[in-house]
Amino acid sequence: MFSGTGIYSIREAARLIQVPPRKLGRWMFGHNYFSKTTGARLSSSALWTPQPVAVTAPNRLIGFADLLEARFVSAFASYGVPLRVIRHCLASAQSLYRVKYPFTTLRFKTDGKTIFAEAVREASANASLVDLNSLQNVFREIIRPSLYAGIEYRGGNALKWYPALRREGIVLDPARESGRAIVEDTGTPTDVLYASYVAEGATPRAACHTARIYDVPLRYVRSAIKFESHLSALNH
Template sequence: MYTGTGIYSLGEAGRLIGVSSAQLSRWLFGYKCQKRRDGRAVAGYSAPLWAPQVTEGEASKTIGFQDLLEARFVHAFVSHGVPLLVVRRCLVSAQQLYGVPYPFTTLRFKTDGKSIFGEAVRQSVDEDPLIDLRSRQVVFREIIVPSLYAGIEYQGEHASKWYPVPKRDHIVLDPARHFGSPINEDTGVPTEALHASYLAEGGDERAAALTAATYDIPLRWVKAAIRYESQLAKASH
């Protein structure tokens, strides 16, 4: 049913985009919270930012490729200090304008998202006086930069693949292959498997060469996979 969707646990998704699984769960599955009503705190609920692609087996909280990339943009906003209220308003406005569930990763948002973001900030200032209009407008230019879109390939205006490192390293996340996990593009071997083999063989230059021979992959691609997986491991700690 989910062929071509990509399937990620929250832990795996968080590892790939540098977000904790707890944070992803809050964004995509909602959470209980305290809200102010008539001057007093009452139990409330914050709804998900959007409905994840994978709807079966919700107890396991799995998400799809489009969710992964969209969450990557949410993470960029939040990391730059943008309140989730602003992110939510921006997302809803863009969804309504474009008629798509995942607007941040569309090419249209890349070109005209600044105005949508600015309007979301203005709307949110009325609701939360702690949101600074001027500083938040400046933030957008720092977030939506070519590096966020670099590596994303499109079919029409919608993201179809993601190269998380320069394409010369031949590493891709393609929802139509290996459930969207990072793989060597030419052979389909998961980068995680290459890295595990490298570590099992001793984690040195000889180990990289043995892994290349075992999988019949050029040594430079094995080294690229090792670098990539090492970067992910470092970012997650």
């Protein structure tokens, strides 16, 4: 396996960024479908080629950079931006910035509005269903500071991601535990702590017992429980 890239199944990645697995799979690997108009079999290509995360892999896997970029794609999609606009915006930004994952860059945060507006105009010229005015006005709402706040950068590249407030001590670091969500100070996966807490009865005493078993400060066990409980609630 390739060190420092992170390894996620589509299901796990979808859980972490709160996207339906089927939708994320289509973004990452493309899909075939039938046209409702003609009945013809058509195909939609992947938005980009995922990181190589393993020499041989029985399942479809993606890397840490893919995970973060897909999180931004999800932000666009949640505001009703059509995939063709997202695709055009992505391609333009890739070409301009000369990077594979432009949405995650801080540069896109500051000057991506122009690229997005051009992508909307391009799509609008070919599809009357795209409401040019409404889409052009949502960029600031989509690319909000909170999308970038938890990402730690080095040399313009995303190094790690804190999915909650940093004081919670939860991080996704592709160089540690294959990018799983962990307690940063101890390296203990949050899902392991949460599973122990649930198995012990999901009580305050269970949290204390889990902290003793795994030698993790109780406040970080509570952070892990909060984080995993939040993900579970969002994905059910």
